[in-house]
Amino acid sequence: MSNLNPLEVGMMFWAVRDTFDEIKTMDVRCGQLAIPGDVSITPEFTAKWKADLQAANFTVVTVFCVYNGEDYADIPTVENTVGFIPPATRAERLRRTIELSDFAAALGVGSIACHIGFVPHDKTHPNYIAVLDMVRRVCDHAATHGQTFALETGQEPAETLLEFFKDVNRSNLKINFDPANLILYGSDEPLPALRLLAPHLASVHAKDGDWPPKDNKSLGNERKLGEGSVNIPAFIKTLKEVGYQGQIFIEREAFDPTERITDMRSEVPYLKALI
């Protein structure tokens, strides 16, 4: 099975958008592979990834599901387009998530993850009920492959996510904790949230950012690791204190592709030195 170490640094990267040859040169042995919504999961695509990962002795810990039509422009747009919340795309996104669970299984990957979108606070809201049902279906399918299904944090406070967890009531439902998202969406303080959600962690992102303006619309700005408001050294310290045993995946979403790759590369030694 996995030869990875607790708190080992890995990279969150994308099929098609990133070049795996470049990722392999970043001095990491593991990663999370995001699959864009418009990529067809053909037998050839699966076979290529399987061969490339084996040849590089590189472990994918999580397959990340990204969906067609998602838009992270600002908070209202996220609410209307991201994850399992928009009713019009639910059936298609359920189908896609199950397809990616099967793809992950073919690669021997034990976890899938996605942003499910803003979980409503009101448990009687139709979106809450529908999303709860959809998450259970994904969990039950993932369980047939022995996989966990991890929800990315950020779009709601930790308390809301924890309540949702209790209601879903599936043991393979987990969290991919992203400390920067809680800040970028203005939803919660990352370090207390980490302590609250610690029993449910499957994986974590190392990402940084600043709080948004108080207009209930704009997102905060993502920053290079160590330059934003997360307090990355305290984040690593807290992961150790709560006994986290998984890997830490650098995620950089900067729009400029050159800046993104340059930052990802430079963040590896920064994070390794902290750990």
Ligand code: MG
């Ligand atoms: Mg993230």
